[in-house]
Amino acid sequence: MILGLIGILVSLMLLITLAYRGVTIVVAAPIAALVAMMLSGAPVLANYTEVFMPALADFIGRYFPMFLTGAIFGRMMTMAGYATDIARVITRWLGPRRALLATVLTTALLTYGGISVFVVVFVMYPLARELFRAADIPRRLIPGAIAHGMLTFTMTALPGSPQVQNIIPGQAFQTTTFAAPGLGILGGTSIFVLGMLWLEYRKRRLAAAGEHFADLTVQEQRSGVAPTRHAQAKPGPGAARVGETAALARDDASRQDRAQEPGDEAAETLTPAHHVVSFLPILVVFLLNFGCITLLFPAMDWGHLQDEEYGGISLQDRAGTWAVLIALVGAILSILALNLRHVRWLLQGLTEGARSALLPIFNTASEVGYGAVIASLAAFTVIRDGIFGVTGNALASTALSTSTISGVTGSASGGMTIALNALGDDLRQLAVDQDISLEAMHRITAMASGGLDSMPHNGAVITLIIVCGMTHRESYKDVGIVSLVIPVLVTAALIPVVLAVGGF
Structure with a gap:
């Protein structure tokens, strides 16, 4: 058992090291799992084909439609000029x-509107760069501002967010993306306000220290870039250390630049005359998502879901996922409808969006x-018992397990899925026994991820730091x-609030 625990710890450290050094997780994850299996004495081939691959395939089967439609939607928003127009407005x-504030709010709106966080980065950097230039804010704050808008309150806290991190808990707790709206709004507002206070504080401190937008970054200093060229700064040679992630980032950013070049007549033509049009697809996402959950789905007969061919599921098992899928498809169709003259050109976004969805999922x-491999090992029972031994409270247990595993894997969606696959049934039963709202469990789990x-x-x-041309030392x-x-x-802080007043 001791050797098995050592194997799990060694595999986790290996996974973190490989990911940080730029080895794609598609390769790093099975290598790390192999180390854990060998040190635990588990059968390697059987675990790979009967545990690792089925878990991988199940995740793709459940969430690929969201990754795909989200990527296509984001690509079409960029091609149509709507994302840029929203930022300008x-x-x-x-x-x-x-x-x-403009950078954070624009990023948040795009993220809450359904554009994948991996796509938002490429949309926002050139816009944020121009905003920071006009305000003479040091460029090292650009990654923090974008991260605040896309990786925090809009990704996990605000009810109705179509991001996959807000969808996954619904599978375990039979809830929707609008679970615990009051709790989500309170948590999201708190995160937003505290984050803005920090960024404004840092802006003042850097200004007092004499830093300006025009100051050369570390990568520019290494490559000998002259100060007059700072406006065109691109990820420098240091980006090579993250391997495939960096290559994909540069390639995606390059494709976006080509789509928005002044010489691209189609992109110029598609910029709407009335800025309000740019906000319509995002409004469509929210209205369809909310409408399906509150009006359409409850009015329909779902008795056929009990049939064996559909797995004997209930509407609650899939409502959140289906609502987001319909919302994103509807938003894509709305972009095409608003640009009928350029449908053929916009349809190129289907291919590019599909391509950009593959690596993240x-x-x-x-x-x-x-x-799944780690959870199948006998030594994992010690870890599971340890998590429930720290606290017997369902909310604290789901937050602790989700947050810890998300930190180890470096992925909110991956860590949350691992935690819920391994502990979801126990957490759900514990919440029921303690009379804790499953909607509150959904919201705390999502936020913890x-x-x-x-x-x-x-x-x-x-990816964010590379695209912004920074280093971890400057911006992390x-x-x-x-x-x-x-x-x-x-x-x-929200956990004792829920325990005191209940879910809301």
């Missing part, structure tokens, strides 16, 4: 001197496969405070 409302699914996941080896964090402090420290503290 918000900037005009707030003024260039409020660059931090396979990375996450590989982490889920790794977690969006804390420790933002460790330095997190794929989205690495702010990214870590807004997307790790603050969400963890707020989530921990």
Whole structure:
């Protein structure tokens, strides 16, 4: 048993090391699982084909439609010029001197509107760069501002978010993306306010220290970039250390730049004359998501779901997933309807969106496969008992297990899926026994996944810092405070509130 525990710890450290060094999780996860299996004395081939791969395939089968439609929606929003237009409108409302707030709100709106966090990065960086230039804010704060808008309150806290991190808990607790709306709004508002206070504080401190937008970054200094070229700064040679993630980031950013170049006549033509049009697809996502859950689905007959061919499920098992899927498809169709003259050009987004959806879901699914292998090992029972031994409370247990595993894997969705696959039934029963709302369990679980996941080896964090042309040394402090420290503290503070007044 001791050797098995050592094997699990060694495999976790190996997974973190490989991910941080840029080895794709598709490869790193099975390698780390192999180490755990060998040190635990478990059969390697049987675990790989009968545990790892089925768990990987199950995750892809459940969530690939969301990854796919989210990526296509994000790509079409970019091609149609709507994402850029939204940023310009918000900037005009707030003024260039409020660059931090404009960046956070624009990123949050795009994320809450259904655009994948991996897509939002490429949309927001060039816009944030211009905002920060106008306000003369040091560029090292750009990753923190974008992270605050996409990796925190809109990803896990706000009710109705179509991000997969807000969908996964519904599978375990039979809830929807609008679970515990009051709790989500309270938590999301707290995270937003605290994050903005930190970013504004850092802006003042850096300004007092004499830092400006024009200051060369570490990568520019290494590559000998002249100060007059800072506006065109791109990820430098240091980006090579993260391997495939960096290559995909540069390739995706390059495709986006080509789609939005001044010389691209189609992109210019598609920019709407009335800015309000740009917000319509995002409004469609919210209205369809909310409408399906509150009006459409309850009015329909779902008796056929009890048939054996459909797995004997209930509407509660799939309502959240189906509502988001319908909402994203409806938003894609709305973009096409608003741009009938350019449908053929926009349909290119189907191919590019599908391509950009593949790596994120396979990375996450590989982490889920790794977690399934770990959970199948005899030594894992010690870890499971230890988690429930720390606290007997359902809310605290789900937060602790989800947050810890998300931190180890560097993935909110992967860590949450691993935790719920291994402990979901126990957590659900414990909540029922303690008369704790399953909607509150959903919200706390989702929020807990969006804390420790933002460790330095997190794929989205690495991609964000690379695309912004920064290094971890320059920007991770702010990214870590807004997307790790603050969400963890707020989530921990909400647990006694729920226990005192119940779910809301």
